[in-house]
Amino acid sequence: MATSRLFTNLDQIFILLRNWLVDFLPAALRPAAGIVLGVITIVCLFPGLFALTTVFERKGLGRIQNRLGPNRVGPFGFFQPVADGIKSLTKEDIVPFSANAVVHFLAPLSLVVAVFMEFAVLPMGRNMVLVDLNAGLLFFFSMSASTELSVFMAGWSSRNKYSLLGAMRAVAQMISYEVVLLLSSVSVVMIAGSLSLPKIVDAQNSYTGIFPHWYIFTPWGLAGFVMYAIAATAETNRSPFDLPEGESELVAGYHTEYSGFKFALFFLGEYLAMFAISGLGTTLFLGGWSAPFSFLTFIPSWIWFFSKVMLSIFVFIWMRGTLPRLRQDQLMNFAWKFVLPFTLLNLFVTALWRFMGDGWMRWVVCTVILAAAYVLMGRLSMRNEHFGPRRYRYAE
Amino acid sequence: MLGEGILKGMAETAKNFFGSYVSKERMTTVEYPEERIPTIEAARVFPFLVYDGADWEAGLRCVACQICEKECPPKCIYIDKSKDKKPDYVGKQQFYPTRFDIDVSVCMSCQICVEVCPFEAIKMDNEFELATDDRFGGLLYDRKQLARSNEYYHSIHPTEASQVDARLGEEKAKVEAKAKAAAEAAAAKTAASAPPAPPTGGGS
Numbered sequence: 379m380a381t382s383r384l385f386t387n388l389d390q391i392f393i394l395l396r397n398w399l400v401d402f403l404p405a406a407l408r409p410a411a412g413i414v415l416g417v418i419t420i421v422c423l424f425p426g427l428f429a430l431t432t433v434f435e436r437k438g439l440g441r442i443q444n445r446l447g448p449n450r451v452g453p454f455g456f457f458q459p460v461a462d463g464i465k466s467l468t469k470e471d472i473v474p475f476s477a478n479a480v481v482h483f484l485a486p487l488s489l490v491v492a493v494f495m496e497f498a499v500l501p502m503g504r505n506m507v508l509v510d511l512n513a514g515l516l517f518f519f520s521m522s523a524s525t526e527l528s529v530f531m532a533g534w535s536s537r538n539k540y541s542l543l544g545a546m547r548a549v550a551q552m553i554s555y556e557v558v559l560l561l562s563s564v565s566v567v568m569i570a571g572s573l574s575l576p577k578i579v580d581a582q583n584s585y586t587g588i589f590p591h592w593y594i595f596t597p598w599g600l601a602g603f604v605m606y607a608i609a610a611t612a613e614t615n616r617s618p619f620d621l622p623e624g625e626s627e628l629v630a631g632y633h634t635e636y637s638g639f640k641f642a643l644f645f646l647g648e649y650l651a652m653f654a655i656s657g658l659g660t661t662l663f664l665g666g667w668s669a670p671f672s673f674l675t676f677i678p679s680w681i682w683f684f685s686k687v688m689l690s691i692f693v694f695i696w697m698r699g700t701l702p703r704l705r706q707d708q709l710m711n712f713a714w715k716f717v718l719p720f721t722l723l724n725l726f727v728t729a730l731w732r733f734m735g736d737g738w739m740r741w742v743v744c745t746v747i748l749a750a751a752y753v754l755m756g757r758l759s760m761r762n763e764h765f766g767p768r769r770y771r772y773a774e
Numbered sequence: 775m776l777g778e779g780i781l782k783g784m785a786e787t788a789k790n791f792f793g794s795y796v797s798k799e800r801m802t803t804v805e806y807p808e809e810r811i812p813t814i815e816a817a818r819v820f821p822f823l824v825y826d827g828a829d830w831e832a833g834l835r836c837v838a839c840q841i842c843e844k845e846c847p848p849k850c851i852y853i854d855k856s857k858d859k860k861p862d863y864v865g866k867q868q869f870y871p872t873r874f875d876i877d878v879s880v881c882m883s884c885q886i887c888v889e890v891c892p893f894e895a896i897k898m899d900n901e902f903e904l905a906t907d908d909r910f911g912g913l914l915y916d917r918k919q920l921a922r923s924n925e926y927y928h929s930i931h932p933t934e935a936s937q938v939d940a941r942l943g944e945e946k947a948k949v950e951a952k953a954k955a956a957a958e959a960a961a962a963k964t965a966a967s968a969p970p971a972p973p974t975g976g977g978s
């Protein structure tokens with residue numbers, strides 16, 4: 379029993395730590411202090427993770443391309459983010475002469491603030507959620523949608539054609555994929571019956587034999603997860619959907635005119651959004667903080683949550699190292715002709731799953747519908763009739 | 775099927791990722807300051823002036839004809855012509871540069887000066903570590919800094935240097951033969967007009 383006590387304590391270590399710290403204060407201040415502590419933790423933890431991720435990303439991308447990646451600063455190059463940080467802090471902060479200085483200044487700030495807000499509702503471990511909103515999912519999406527505003531603010535206020543083009547692309551892309559992102563999460567809400575993220579995790583935190591009841595292990599969950607992953611990649615402007623900052627055509631997209639620490643803030647915001655959206659994907663489809671096998675439940679829940687998030691980040695990096703950038707029309711076609719209809723169908727399948735009751739029938743029916751739809755829609759709507767050698771109309 | 779290509783691509787990059795940790799052949803990186811690979815023979819970075827013999831000042835092949843100065847596209851060569859003359863490799867009296875400066879910061883390594891020089895006097899070096907902390911004086915090379923021996927030229931571009939040497943040797947031989955022929959003709963002429971004449975010295 380002592381060991382199980384230990385494991386529970388380890389699992390709840392951050393909560394216990396917070397309670398212990400808060401107990402030094404008068405009772406009236408305790409709830410507020412608890413929240414402040416939580417906020418401080420989030421605000422320190424995720425930028426730290428971001429720093430780590432940038433090194434891992436660069437090293438991983440290097441390895442994917444048979445290069446070494448950064449290896450100069452500190453052992454194996456792990457102090458590279460420190461050097462990057464010093465560099466971005468000491469660089470001159472340039473605001474273009476004709477830019478709208480106020481909006482130009484506010485854009486990176488509002489981006490980072492909005493992204494940080496997303497973490498407030500993510501359950502990062504058992505009982506480890508800053509605020510358990512009963513409409514947490516909605517809150518998350520409203521925050522992630524407001525990042526689009528910051529992106530457009532940045533692009534518009536810079537008064538630079540590349541910034542503006544980048545921002546327009548970003549907004550078009552984010553709005554298109556936001557729909558998919560929302561709709562693919564709706565199927566989870568339909569099954570879990572709650573918009574509260576801790577409740578959604580609880581719904582998945584049970585086992586048949588040793589196997590967990592994660593939603594990704596159901597036909598609709600898998601389909602939803604794939605669609606969610608595609609939309610999440612597009613939402614966070616990651617390759618292959620990194621058109622808004624396509625270096626080869628737009629310099630750097632909406633943050634072309636940013637330098638120094640404001641640029642670093644954009645960079646931070648982008649990675650934080652990646653963490654947040656991976657965290658939400660983990661929560662919705664991968665069982666949040668629950669262990670992958672019933673005999674592994676003794677490992678603290680927060681370890682599971684962060685391993686899952688880092689795993690998703692790794693997949694993001696892997697995709698970035700593999701796929702070339704899409705063209706704008708391909709991106710839009712893909713969103714509206716394939717991903718969105720498929721997600722809508724998935725909603726229907728989820729409903730079917732819900733009302734067919736237990737038994738093997740629903741597995742067969744749902745799998746068949748989804749697989750057939752995937753193949754058919756892949757064939758029909760993604761048929762690339764007009765691709766091939768370029769034909770000239772007048773210059774033949 | 776849709777997505778098949780993506781999976782194949784991901785498998786390929788995963789192979790690269792793990793392969794780069796196990797096989798040395800995959801990694802093409804040369805960690806530069808510590809490791810170096812020899813530069814290839816055709817490498818060219820910045821021009822230098824060739825001199826023959828041991829003394830760089832006397833042996834400079836450049837005759838200050840200023841063709842390179844005029845042809846250099848970014849105009850980074852500065853030449854001052856001498857007032858007096860000195861003999862070149864065939865013994866002909868030629869001008870020489872009292873000043874020959876090239877601005878490293880402006881030179882674009884186009885090799886046009888090398889191509890236009892009629893005297894094989896300027897060639898491309900493969901030295902690439904030209905960084906300096908003095909960005910004005912340090913980047914303007916004078917003729918002393920630019921002078922390199924013919925042996926050095928042989929050591930960096932052996933094939934090209936041998937060709938140049940052959941060409942110069944041929945020219946020298948031609949000039950010498952001509953001089954000899956002229957001397958003989960002169961000797962024959964003097965012999966015909968006044969048989970007991972003293973022999974004339976060679977060279978014209």
Ligand code: SF4
Binds near residue numbers: 885
């Ligand atoms: S290499 Fe080109 S730029 Fe440089 S000195 Fe010669 S002609 Fe000028």
Ligand code: SF4
Binds near residue numbers: 835841896
């Ligand atoms: S380097 Fe060649 S082209 Fe230039 S001045 Fe000297 S002899 Fe003439």
